[in-house]
Amino acid sequence: MTLVVDEVYKSHGAFELGPIDLAVDEEVLSVLGPSGCGKTTLLSTIAGTVTPDTGTISLDGLDLTGRPPEKRGTVLVFQDGALFPHMTARENVAYAASSEGRVEELADALEIGDVLDQRADTLSGGERQRVALARSLAADPDALLLDEPLANLDAPIKRRLRDELRPLLASLDVPVVYVTHDQREATAIGDRLAVIADGELLQLDTPAEVFAHPATPFVASFTGSTNLFRGDVVEAGTGRALDWNGRRLDAATNGTNVGDDVWFCIRPEYVTLAGDETRNSFEGTITRQVFEGDGYLLDVVPDGGDEAVRLALSPPAYERAGLDERDRVRIALPADAIHVIGEAGERAHETPSLSQ
Numbered sequence: 001m002t003l004v005v006d007e008v009y010k011s012h013g014a015f016e017l018g019p020i021d022l023a024v025d026e027e028v029l030s031v032l033g034p035s036g037c038g039k040t041t042l043l044s045t046i047a048g049t050v051t052p053d054t055g056t057i058s059l060d061g062l063d064l065t066g067r068p069p070e071k072r073g074t075v076l077v078f079q080d081g082a083l084f085p086h087m088t089a090r091e092n093v094a095y096a097a098s099s100e101g102r103v104e105e106l107a108d109a110l111e112i113g114d115v116l117d118q119r120a121d122t123l124s125g126g127e128r129q130r131v132a133l134a135r136s137l138a139a140d141p142d143a144l145l146l147d148e149p150l151a152n153l154d155a156p157i158k159r160r161l162r163d164e165l166r167p168l169l170a171s172l173d174v175p176v177v178y179v180t181h182d183q184r185e186a187t188a189i190g191d192r193l194a195v196i197a198d199g200e201l202l203q204l205d206t207p208a209e210v211f212a213h214p215a216t217p218f219v220a221s222f223t224g225s226t227n228l229f230r231g232d233v234v235e236a237g238t239g240r241a242l243d244w245n246g247r248r249l250d251a252a253t254n255g256t257n258v259g260d261d262v263w264f265c266i267r268p269e270y271v272t273l274a275g276d277e278t279r280n281s282f283e284g285t286i287t288r289q290v291f292e293g294d295g296y297l298l299d300v301v302p303d304g305g306d307e308a309v310r311l312a313l314s315p316p317a318y319e320r321a322g323l324d325e326r327d328r329v330r331i332a333l334p335a336d337a338i339h340v341i342g343e344a345g346e347r348a349h350e351t352p353s354l355s356q
């Protein structure tokens with residue numbers, strides 16, 4: 001079964017989606033993008049609740065574009081789940097399920113066992129969402145479209161369900177499109193990841209590849225590669241290197257030419273504290289540190305520079321180092337962790353807002 005989105009374009013006044021091309025096999029495709037980028041519009045064109053201006057949607061070669069939603073064999077889960085209010089949660093799920101065993105199995109996985117006999121209109125937002133999700137999973141769809149199905153849940157349950165949901169979705173053996181603006185959810189659940197901004201598909205690849213080699217500055221910043229800088233490609237002895245505000249950085253500069261003004265990025269987890277003067281290392285001052293629960297983020301401004309480099313440390317690594325704000329440290333940017341994105345000039349329109 002393959003779901004194909006072919007050159008789909010839709011405009012809503014000034015907002016334009018696409019044209020978008022996607023082929024989703026029996027896999028989970030996460031669609032990640034900021035609020036208002038067109039994720040729901042894309043899902044709605046697949047579900048049939050929004051008609052694209054041009055382009056087609058097909059499932060296993062069958063053109064669905066002109067068909068009403070109920071004749072598409074697809075299921076769309078809205079953010080708040082459209083349940084039958086007077087029926088219990090169990091009845092809502094059983095309505096779609098092939099057996100009582102399946103209801104129990106899904107109730108277990110989605111942690112709704114305790115509310116199965118409660119009427120749908122008495123459920124909390126998060127419970128309602130999980131019951132709606134159970135109903136969609138039970139319905140044996142030809143393709144499943146999920147729009148932020150975990151949006152109303154608090155962090156611990158969200159994390160547990162994320163882990164439960166992945167095998168459940170994979171076991172359906174149908175194309176699943178999973179929309180979210182949460183990068184952790186998108187990477188934990190998706191076999192592949194599509195990043196959308198401003199109605200445009202910027203990158204489609206495995207989550208690991210998108211994170212390691214973002215195609216544009218926006219993808220880099222939106223997927224947490226907050227160290228995003230401009231540099232110049234320069235001749236450097238045996239090969240080429242980057243000149244970053246007068247500092248030399250060894251990095252793979254494939255696909256660029258000497259003199260190019262490029263974006264480059266390095267994820268904070270890959271920046272290290274260096275003892276000695278190793279390759280690509282700089283002395284600087286810690287200007288800010290933030291405890292994030294599962295680790296520390298340190299901003300270090302290299303001497304003579306004004307751009308801070310962010311460094312992520314696990315709590316044990318942070319405690320071992322015994323650091324504080326205004327301390328002087330040496331940091332290293334390992335050459336193989338530096339990703340050169342491409343010519344800055346050509347991509348000026350994609351300059352991200354670094355506040356994200």
Ligand SMILES: Nc1ncnc2c1ncn2[C@@H]1O[C@H](COP(=O)(O)OP(=O)(O)OP(=O)(O)O)[C@@H](O)[C@H]1O
Binds near residue numbers: 013034035037041042
């Ligand atoms: N029926 C409509 N009429 C006019 N504008 C619309 C309509 N539907 C969506 N839009 C606009 O299209 C843009 C994309 O909306 P969409 O709901 O697809 O974004 P999204 O990525 O799902 O956002 P969020 O994550 O906030 O749900 C927004 O600017 C929205 O205001």
